[in-house]
Amino acid sequence: MRIFVPKEVYPGEARVAISPGGVSKLIKLRAEVEVEKGIGAGINWTDEDYETAGARLSTDRTQSLKEAELILRVRKPPIEEAGDLRAAAIHVSLLDPFNDEKLVRRLAERQVTAISMEMIPRVTVSQPMDVLSSQANLVGYEAVILAAAGINRILPMMTTAAGTIKPLRMFVIGVGVAGLQAIATGRRLGAWVEAFDTRPVVEDQVKSLGAKFVKLDLGETGETAGGYAKPLTPEQLQKQRELMAEHVALADIVITAAQVFGRKAPVIITSEMVRRMRPGSVVVDTAMETGGNVEGGIRDQEVNLNGVKIIGFSNLAGRVAGHASEMYSNNLCAFVQFFWNKETKTFGLDLNHEILKSCVVTHGGQIVNETIKKAYGAT
DSSP states (O other): OEEEEOOOOSTTOOOOSOOHHHHHHHHHTTOEEEEETTTTGGGTOOHHHHHHHTOEEESOHHHHHHHOSEEEEEEOOOHHHHTTSOTTOEEEEEOOTTTOHHHHHHHHHTTOEEEEGGGOOOOGGGGGGOHHHHHHHHHHHHHHHHHHHHSSSOSSOEEETTEEEOOOEEEEEOOSHHHHHHHHHHHHTTOEEEEEOSOGGGHHHHHHTTOEEOOOOOSSOOBOTTSOBOOOOHHHHHHHHHHHHHHHHHOSEEEEOOOOTTSOOOOOBOHHHHHTSOTTOEEEETTGGGTOSBTTOOTTSEEEETTEEEEOOSOGGGGGHHHHHHHHHHHHHHHHHHHEETTTTEEOOOTTSHHHHHHEEEETTEEOOHHHHHHTTOO
């Protein structure tokens, strides 16, 4: 089977879909692997590294896309490149299917089997393939590093001859993978950390990291089968903001990591809440790619509101692209290896398998994913 890995063309994307080590894993499957020349230059993986691992270098991106049977990449393809994919090709990436119906329909028209890595189900067998979790870990870490760099104080308590410095207060909102990593990183740097999530079941995880769990009575809440927080009603969102206002006002650093799978991120921090914070405080919104949690935040910018810095950088995982690429490559390789047919030396498309049933979006000229069809209003 011929596998092609192109360079990323999404603006600002520094991550790479496959590492030289990942190429070695695919070569062991007896696959033919081709990567676009210069693919790893941005993170110091040379063309020689890829050739040593067994990959061929492509200098004709369009021709390689036309000939490839399996395409691996980080971001979704530009819609104009969908026309370059051969019929029955398998395209694997972060497809963003909820927000790009036009692209999804174009891929279906081209008879492409489009696989959305963000829709890998969170079941035990698929943990090595869980791209969202691997990248979210880095998002949580980077959010704290940005906050530490953006505030004009240090995080830990320090006792010196010149006096004692109190630890900074950090408030983390949203205790998924990114939130948990933010808590862990904040604690390692010495901050006093408290956290809130609409799912009471995460309280033990928060406490195990040495942080305080903030309990707010919002009525009935919970999580989906995939472990994501269920959307709150408008009334619950308003009550959440009112109950959190005091904790936000006391915090030196606020990290927001509240997202709802397949939907726009909820606005949980209002401008009024930010104005109540002490000047010099910092808010980092990790949900900018899905709309943002903080009112007044601007994507890929730092905003100053009444002396409080709101950091709204998107693609935080891409800011640590070296490790992010390693982890993404490992996820992709685990996915390909799991479904690889050793006899035919091809990727096996068993659409009845629970993993593929969840993440295959288009196949055979149709949109086959029930979740996506529902999102598009199809019956």
